[in-house]
Amino acid sequence: MSWDDDKRHLEYAITEITEVASGFGLDFFPMRYEICPSDTIYSFGAYGMPTRYNHWSFGKSFHRMKMQYDHGLSKIYELVINSDPCYAFLLDGNSLIQNKLIVAHVLAHSDFFKNNARFAATNRNMVESMSASASRIRQYEITYGTEVVEAFIDAAMAIQEHINPSIINPYGMDRNRAEQHLDKNAEKRNDRFEGAYDDLWSVDDRKKEVVDLPPGQIKFPARPEKDLLWFIGQHSRKLQPWQQDVLGVIRDEMYYFWPQLETKIMNEGWASYWHLRILRELDLTTEEIVEFAKLNASVLQPSRHSINPYHLGVKIFEDIERRYDRDKLFEVREYDLDTSFIRNYLTKELVEDLDLYVFEKQGPEWKITGKAWENVRDQLIESRVNGGFPYLIIEDGDYSNNGEMYIRHSYEGIELDLKYVERTLPYLHNLWGKAVHLETTVEGKPVLFSYDGTKHLRKFLT
Amino acid sequence: MSEPLFIVSKEDWSLHRKGHQDQLRHKQKVNEAIRQNLPDLLTEESIVISGGKQVVKVPIRSLDEYRFRFNHQKSKHVGQGDGDSVVGDVLGVDPTPTTGAGKGEGAGDQAGDDVYEAEIQLNDIEDILFAELELPNLQRKENDQFVVKDIRFNDIRNKGMMSNLDKKRTILENMRRNALNHNPGIGGISPDDLRYKTWEDIIKPESNAVILAIMDTSGSMGTFEKYVARSFYFWMVRFLRRKYEHVEIVFIAHHTEAKEVSEQDFFHRGESGGTICSSAYRKALEIIDERYPPSRYNIYPFHFSDGDNLSSDNERCLKLLQKLLEVTNLFGYGEINQYNRNSTLMSAYRGIQHPNFKTCLIREKSEVYAALKSFFSITEGAVEL
Numbered sequence: 001m002s003w004d005d006d007k008r009h010l011e012y013a014i015t016e017i018t019e020v021a022s023g024f025g026l027d028f029f030p031m032r033y034e035i036c037p038s039d040t041i042y043s044f045g046a047y048g049m050p051t052r053y054n055h056w057s058f059g060k061s062f063h064r065m066k067m068q069y070d071h072g073l074s075k076i077y078e079l080v081i082n083s084d085p086c087y088a089f090l091l092d093g094n095s096l097i098q099n100k101l102i103v104a105h106v107l108a109h110s111d112f113f114k115n116n117a118r119f120a121a122t123n124r125n126m127v128e129s130m131s132a133s134a135s136r137i138r139q140y141e142i143t144y145g146t147e148v149v150e151a152f153i154d155a156a157m158a159i160q161e162h163i164n165p166s167i168i169n170p171y172g173m174d175r176n177r178a179e180q181h182l183d184k185n186a187e188k189r190n191d192r193f194e195g196a197y198d199d200l201w202s203v204d205d206r207k208k209e210v211v212d213l214p215p216g217q218i219k220f221p222a223r224p225e226k227d228l229l230w231f232i233g234q235h236s237r238k239l240q241p242w243q244q245d246v247l248g249v250i251r252d253e254m255y256y257f258w259p260q261l262e263t264k265i266m267n268e269g270w271a272s273y274w275h276l277r278i279l280r281e282l283d284l285t286t287e288e289i290v291e292f293a294k295l296n297a298s299v300l301q302p303s304r305h306s307i308n309p310y311h312l313g314v315k316i317f318e319d320i321e322r323r324y325d326r327d328k329l330f331e332v333r334e335y336d337l338d339t340s341f342i343r344n345y346l347t348k349e350l351v352e353d354l355d356l357y358v359f360e361k362q363g364p365e366w367k368i369t370g371k372a373w374e375n376v377r378d379q380l381i382e383s384r385v386n387g388g389f390p391y392l393i394i395e396d397g398d399y400s401n402n403g404e405m406y407i408r409h410s411y412e413g414i415e416l417d418l419k420y421v422e423r424t425l426p427y428l429h430n431l432w433g434k435a436v437h438l439e440t441t442v443e444g445k446p447v448l449f450s451y452d453g454t455k456h457l458r459k460f461l462t
Numbered sequence: 463m464s465e466p467l468f469i470v471s472k473e474d475w476s477l478h479r480k481g482h483q484d485q486l487r488h489k490q491k492v493n494e495a496i497r498q499n500l501p502d503l504l505t506e507e508s509i510v511i512s513g514g515k516q517v518v519k520v521p522i523r524s525l526d527e528y529r530f531r532f533n534h535q536k537s538k539h540v541g542q543g544d545g546d547s548v549v550g551d552v553l554g555v556d557p558t559p560t561t562g563a564g565k566g567e568g569a570g571d572q573a574g575d576d577v578y579e580a581e582i583q584l585n586d587i588e589d590i591l592f593a594e595l596e597l598p599n600l601q602r603k604e605n606d607q608f609v610v611k612d613i614r615f616n617d618i619r620n621k622g623m624m625s626n627l628d629k630k631r632t633i634l635e636n637m638r639r640n641a642l643n644h645n646p647g648i649g650g651i652s653p654d655d656l657r658y659k660t661w662e663d664i665i666k667p668e669s670n671a672v673i674l675a676i677m678d679t680s681g682s683m684g685t686f687e688k689y690v691a692r693s694f695y696f697w698m699v700r701f702l703r704r705k706y707e708h709v710e711i712v713f714i715a716h717h718t719e720a721k722e723v724s725e726q727d728f729f730h731r732g733e734s735g736g737t738i739c740s741s742a743y744r745k746a747l748e749i750i751d752e753r754y755p756p757s758r759y760n761i762y763p764f765h766f767s768d769g770d771n772l773s774s775d776n777e778r779c780l781k782l783l784q785k786l787l788e789v790t791n792l793f794g795y796g797e798i799n800q801y802n803r804n805s806t807l808m809s810a811y812r813g814i815q816h817p818n819f820k821t822c823l824i825r826e827k828s829e830v831y832a833a834l835k836s837f838f839s840i841t842e843g844a845v846e847l
Binding site: 058162303364427 | 468470472473475480481482483484485486487488491526527529532535536537539540541542544545546549550551552553555556
């Protein structure tokens, strides 16, 4: 069949699926479907976006993913981008029925991107933004040398997860404007109307007094800072303007990707729930049904060593529908994220039904150590907190009165990979330009890792 | 709303090369890392003992995307069973960590000993290493006027002579086409499937070289000494076999007496007894006389020993060595001397001032690299091949 025929069939199917999806109440962005060869799909998968800047680490994962595909170990059927309009890339060579499932699946993703609260602040023009920043970075490479820029990106990417993606963050992404905004609000408060609960407003003012410490005791930063990328970009005395820009680019991109990190189970569960529902409404031939069932089963197949987000997500959504109704589903997809989703809706029955367990390493063996449902639930939540990354905060940007950086890892029971700590600190030093310290807990005791540009130091704090 | 609800398109993505570019850059970085780690890699057991497997797993330092992350080994994870999992089930067992190139005991999981296991093609290491080496003092010998015209099959085409049919590729092509037609298997070979080998002519002057690899296999050569010599010869043999078409290698093992052995025996057999080096030199001279007239061959004897020679033998060694130097292009003496002892042989050789005589002291494994570089250094005015 020629591409024109294929295209006509596909367009016909998409029209039908889109109607069914709208009928169910899914509310998605206008869609752009693009058929791509495997090389291209895999490079999008590795970069997260077709237009992202160049870096060898993307090449590394591209190579790994492509190799798995070539060896038939794994396959990406589609890739969908959170943007308006929403881009969906379909693998060239998908059969029509595969594409039907995928289209239904990506429509639900698009609906999720558009309606989930976590995504509300994401930049829907990220395709263009990334393209613009990629070309700026290319220009820096020409001006300052590829290796210089690459070394800097290496360093910045080493701490890229350390932003502050809190949803109540009133300033979204632009910190400077936000702080001004906060100040303005404080001024406004003075001429606010009078009422019985006026004294409540002064709670905020009192906080401010605490910050006004006498000179010498002024803390820098005033409050512990979670956004390492922002803090370093603002306050490192070592950075050139182009380096600040690169740091900003990496930070913006992390803000863009972050909601996807923290709604992985929900997002995939939602999309799988809907591809099942929508396909049931279609008129399929017997062969199509068999092929659909095959693909669906391979997508939802659980794993003994990890959680398949598609499977767990769809099961929880179906359980919610059973216990409440479909309206409740739409409510959950709007307000929740993985941690709250699991905390609120993973029940004892589900854990037992799905045969979930906690496992850990004992000696050389990986062993199942718990099946209690609360234990499983809490463990799942814990692994999703802060996107699954360690929670680090800058306690002091002027440690030892010498401009050194003191970071504390909020230890919550899981130790850091210490080899990696010692390998990452030099990157941090590279960005900050002064000695850097990281406090964490090892075997129950607080330990301070330091790197001053030449040597590592590790000492117990007591 | 004028905007369509959806658009389907298929564009030409062949210019989207980003993934490939960065993959190439990653590869470059791997090569850089290999280059930086060459001294350690060359004596990596997994390579030397592998007998030249094509892909080796070697530890490479600093080639990972480091970040602050949790210790995977020490955290708990959630998995999903088939419905009948119980507490205590074992999901998997980590292979006991193999310690790196170092000693077997006590290494374990210590901090600081962080290595990233990378799968590397042996060819890659060779490419990098051999780019730095050259067979020195290659001289034109009398019969290299005559030019060898050789052919090498190095390409595959769709058209060609039936006698040059490449059956394997033809079958592969057939399987590929059948698979595309949803009919996996072999069968129905069509003219489209046929693949032919084609060749190119290589014209190069013939140059003959022979390596006399001499190794002390006496009792005083311990595991370390043998391992170092073995590593050196491992790379030397690969280097020569690859870089020059006509290189012969003769293996001579000696203790109190010398004999010519096979490559296999040379690397794998251990002997015991004292050391009389002159026996090996005499053997070398005999072999040269019989088979490798200096007028036609470039001759390179390499001798590895721990330097622990019978003192009364040194005089004889010197005499034979002088004879050898007259007929050879380069005589390399490598002494493996872990504890920096004062060795009898090295002190005897120290007095020799001859442009074709090179010595090298190897105290630790990583110096094998230095030894290779010092013996096979690119000398100015060397004859181009």
